[in-house]
Amino acid sequence: MNQDQYILLYEKFLAGQCTEAEKELLLKYIDGFELKEHPWEDTMGDREAIKHEIYDRLATQVQPVKKSTSSKRLWWSAAASVLLVLVSVVFYKYRQGQDVIPRQNIAARVHIVKPGGNKAVLTLADGTKIPLDNDKKGLVTDKDGVPVKQNTNGQLVYDLRGKKGKDNTGGKKIKEEELAAVMNTITTPIGGQYQVILEDGTKVWLNAASSLKFPTVFNGKERNVEVTGEVYFEVAKNVAKPFNVTFNGNKISVLGTHFNVNAYAEEAKSKVTLLEGSVKLSNTAGSAMLKPGMQALVTDEHSAITTRKANLEAAVAWKNGYFLFEDENIQSIMRKLARWYNIEAVYTGNMKGKEFSGSVSKFENVTEVLDMLELTGSVHFNLEGRRIKVMP
The missing domain is CATH 2.60.120.1440 (Jelly Rolls)
Structure with missing residues (x-):
């Protein structure tokens, strides 16, 4: 199992969608994973805050594709690779019987639109x-x-x-x-x-x-x-x-x-x-x-x-657990998200000519996907329950 496959399985596990066979596969993988001897410590800072900091650092690599300019690809998978250390540590804590999400954060995450x-x-x-x-x-x-x-x-x-x-x-x-x-x-x-x-x-x-x-x-x-x-x-x-x-x-x-x-x-x-x-x-x-x-x-x-x-x-990314967009307009992307997250997208302003390429796990919460799209600086979102306003 390579890193990308591991990350996708981990996200699936966190969303509660892993089969028993997939859980066993994760357990076997983590048993031999080098980072299991380096658990996340409080002195390292807040995991979620550092996660978003990593995304911010990658923002310079994240660009929309425009027909009138040279093609710059939005490789969200790069962010996923950087986060391998974080997700591996969190899964290790699961093996040790600790909460994957700190209890004080659970209530704050209830409103988040979860994946299918x-x-x-x-x-x-x-x-x-x-x-x-x-x-x-x-x-x-x-x-x-x-x-x-x-x-x-x-x-x-x-x-x-x-x-x-x-x-x-x-x-x-x-x-x-x-x-x-x-x-x-x-x-x-x-x-x-x-x-x-x-x-x-x-x-x-x-x-x-x-x-x-x-x-x-x-x-x-x-x-x-x-x-x-x-x-x-x-x-x-x-x-x-x-x-x-x-x-x-x-x-x-x-x-x-x-x-x-x-x-x-x-x-x-x-x-x-x-x-x-x-x-x-x-x-x-x-x-x-x-x-x-x-x-x-x-x-x-x-x-x-x-x-x-x-x-x-x-063509088969959906079957393998992730979204992969190829020079795709925001309307097409939002239709895919709507089918998986059961959301409704409404548009304000001119979104014509804005296309994106890249990949992201299907087992992230929808806010994570929208945050990564926003890193391009060319699209913004306002989430109101299951209604998402899409703005330039």
Whole structure:
């Protein structure tokens, strides 16, 4: 695990979103970490004050990207690297049974808008809705004849191992085609994310305000699912059964591959980004074949498909626990923050032509993200509950 991965996991831990497996990984890492023998002492000063001082020192490195000038990148990850000492020490104190946040500061932090977490709703074929979160471990339902479980990593798993081959009495063999294929839907709210493992072994990640509609069993000659919002797929390879994803009237056809679909209704274009394998994107206007490292853009089911080289890290940053902005305007950035933090952005003044690049953990409080944006000096914020005023 490198420093960036450690920092992201730490932020996830501090937000209370770590799975048991991730906590174990942090514990193993900190056991061998050199700084564990150097705990933070009161004589070193207030940790939060020094943290903000570090950000201030980095302000000269933090600049907005402007089309009319040479590109200066906003590397918030540099600040995160400098803060590695601080977060490592705080985590060490957790291991020693001490409070991560001093008790006198907890009340002052209650008003802060916290990040989203693992939560969703599973809707069964009969309309039954089952809330999902990190606390729901083990069997979730087997109402449709297929056991659905949540494992210790917080993934929802459609597990047919106990069904294929034998019936409930342990005698008669059951063929896959005899299992009822009914439709389920998993939906994440604003401020939610979730992972699902389908019965064929395909792994699916859902970003905030997204949905996946899928059969409990992939009977027939194809595997068909439907998505809204943003969803990442690692499709289990099966040459005999193509895997098809539909969104906004468009269709993605694959055999086994890794790709990301961004199809939020509020975005001007939908994007399909390919990381591994090959995919075919098609609609009523035509089709396009994608190779790894490419991205397809489409407006709707009747519009022409265009392709370009993709920034793969930016496309899947959300899945890996952070925001990564690439020459992005403030409106686009605030839409991403709104989906994850459940906030509303309103604008005053002229924000045209102001673009930003950089990265920051998804598990920071929203005030931390806004503070780092403000370091550019070209944008300011006024936080009123969950309403954020954006000003030049």
